[in-house]
Amino acid sequence: MQPFYFGTSEQQLFGVYHAAESGSSKRAGVVLCQPVGHEYLRAHRAFRNLAMALAGQGFHVLRFDYFATGDSAGDGEQLSVRQCLSDLATAIDELKDIAGVTKVSLVGLRLGATFAALAASGRSDVDRLALWDPVLDGAAYVAEVQALQSKWLEDRLGASARIEHDDAELIGLPLSDGLSRELSQTKVTANGFTCTPVSLFASQEEQALKAFHDDLAAARAAVSMAVVPGSADWRNGELVHQILLPHAMIRTIASALAN
Numbered sequence: 001m002q003p004f005y006f007g008t009s010e011q012q013l014f015g016v017y018h019a020a021e022s023g024s025s026k027r028a029g030v031v032l033c034q035p036v037g038h039e040y041l042r043a044h045r046a047f048r049n050l051a052m053a054l055a056g057q058g059f060h061v062l063r064f065d066y067f068a069t070g071d072s073a074g075d076g077e078q079l080s081v082r083q084c085l086s087d088l089a090t091a092i093d094e095l096k097d098i099a100g101v102t103k104v105s106l107v108g109l110r111l112g113a114t115f116a117a118l119a120a121s122g123r124s125d126v127d128r129l130a131l132w133d134p135v136l137d138g139a140a141y142v143a144e145v146q147a148l149q150s151k152w153l154e155d156r157l158g159a160s161a162r163i164e165h166d167d168a169e170l171i172g173l174p175l176s177d178g179l180s181r182e183l184s185q186t187k188v189t190a191n192g193f194t195c196t197p198v199s200l201f202a203s204q205e206e207q208a209l210k211a212f213h214d215d216l217a218a219a220r221a222a223v224s225m226a227v228v229p230g231s232a233d234w235r236n237g238e239l240v241h242q243i244l245l246p247h248a249m250i251r252t253i254a255s256a257l258a259n
Helices: 038-056 081-099 111-120 138-157 177-184 207-218 247-258
Strands: 002-007 012-018 028-033 059-064 104-109 126-132 198-202 223-227
Touching: 002 081, 012 038, 012 081, 028 038, 028 081, 028 111, 038 059, 038 104, 038 247, 059 081, 081 104, 081 111, 081 177, 104 111, 104 247, 111 126, 126 247, 138 177, 198 207, 198 247, 207 223, 223 247
Parallel strands: 028 059, 028 104, 104 126, 126 198, 198 223
Antiparallel strands: 002 012, 012 059
8 A cells, every 4th residue: 555646746636556466466457536525534444445455356546535635735615526527537647657557447436436437438548437326416416415414413403403504515515606516517427438337336226326327228338236235325414424334335346346
């Protein structure tokens, strides 16, 4: 495990490279695409475990923080969809250079899966997509997290307390006007995935994700879907600060990429 900084001096990105374990290299790379906000904090350990599991199976793995998140440079108010997509492109190129691979797979969770899907549609060096509970509609996601925040505050301040909802925050994540506009225009559709195998992983049955799967299949994309019950509950206000350790999901994703 090798932590390091990459990118430009003005926009340094923090990354952790997990080299393929000795004697088991597949000469293949995987970039892990983190979620943002409280979901980043919840999933941090799970992503570390997933990276280690993939490296043990012979993959070269890079997990990283987008600009203005985690240990990368920048302030939270500077977070943007466009910047995250640019950072992901930089991370893909960085892993290809470090590991000497020509193609990579992208594994993303929640908004990280959204970024992975959007990034893959414009590149020829993405070998496979693994999307874990992807956010398919950015506007719906913002509304969902705002409702989650209101409920979380109400539970702690009491039902009779007056809560002034702060539309500029999503459970600690600053929601600037620019980020709000970007997310409201962000959608993932079946267009653009006909040449890239897509593996969908769901923590519970979701009609929107099933419809997305069916649209991909109708477009003759190579698509599969696995539901791993109990892996996560993103709508439960009691769990917003609980560490996520979905061992079954990690095993399922790692196994799918290895085959």
